Amino acid sequence: MSKIAEFFKRSSSSSSSSHSRHHRSRGGPTPQEAIHKLRETEEMLTKKQDYLERRIDQEIAIAKKNGTKNKRVALQALKRKKRFEQQLTQIDGTLSTIEFQREALENSHTNTEVLKNMGFASKALKQVHESLDINKIDDMMDDITEQQDVAKEISEAISRPFGETYDEDELLAELEELEQEELEDSMKTMGGLPSVPSAALPSTRPSQRHRMRESYKKRAEEDDDVRMLASWAT
Numbered sequence: 001m002s003k004i005a006e007f008f009k010r011s012s013s014s015s016s017s018s019h020s021r022h023h024r025s026r027g028g029p030t031p032q033e034a035i036h037k038l039r040e041t042e043e044m045l046t047k048k049q050d051y052l053e054r055r056i057d058q059e060i061a062i063a064k065k066n067g068t069k070n071k072r073v074a075l076q077a078l079k080r081k082k083r084f085e086q087q088l089t090q091i092d093g094t095l096s097t098i099e100f101q102r103e104a105l106e107n108s109h110t111n112t113e114v115l116k117n118m119g120f121a122s123k124a125l126k127q128v129h130e131s132l133d134i135n136k137i138d139d140m141m142d143d144i145t146e147q148q149d150v151a152k153e154i155s156e157a158i159s160r161p162f163g164e165t166y167d168e169d170e171l172l173a174e175l176e177e178l179e180q181e182e183l184e185d186s187m188k189t190m191g192g193l194p195s196v197p198s199a200a201l202p203s204t205r206p207s208q209r210h211r212m213r214e215s216y217k218k219r220a221e222e223d224d225d226v227r228m229l230a231s232w233a234t
Contacts (some may be wrong), residue, residue: 029108038102045091045098052088056081 029037062077 033104035105052084056084
């Protein structure tokens, strides 16, 4: 008999321990569950508000109807109206508290999701950076710069003219000599330049110089006479 009692005792203790472990593993409600429960409570309290407002209107109608006929019934209706108004005020406060709590849960849930996504993005970015080596990037940029320099040198080599290069000053000097030779040859074919007389030119005699001065003087006097006649005519 003792063995049977011990067996049931062990089975009950094991079932209770497994139930407690299951309860602990379940944990508290999630933010979504809590928000859903709060919304259900808000809907229930809103319906209760509508009911209380209708009852208040009914009690006011009863009080008006029996105000002069049956004061006891009218007073009882007003007392019930006061109780309904107190309940309505309490529900208004409760709804404000529930609404504040629900908004806080929604904001915390949103912030949690945002932080979760930001952490996910941070891990992805870290993984990308781990696959990159800054030294390899520097080497790659050096290679790109070197290849650009090589491409520039190739372009300059391709655009450089083929053949020998000549000094432009020497070519101009040679062209000037050829032009001088051509000028001399043309002068020779024309008979050359006229010879310059070796004897001195005869100087003007004194009598000739005197006649020239007299001629200039006479011309000046004639010009004066013409100007005088012109002034008289005007």
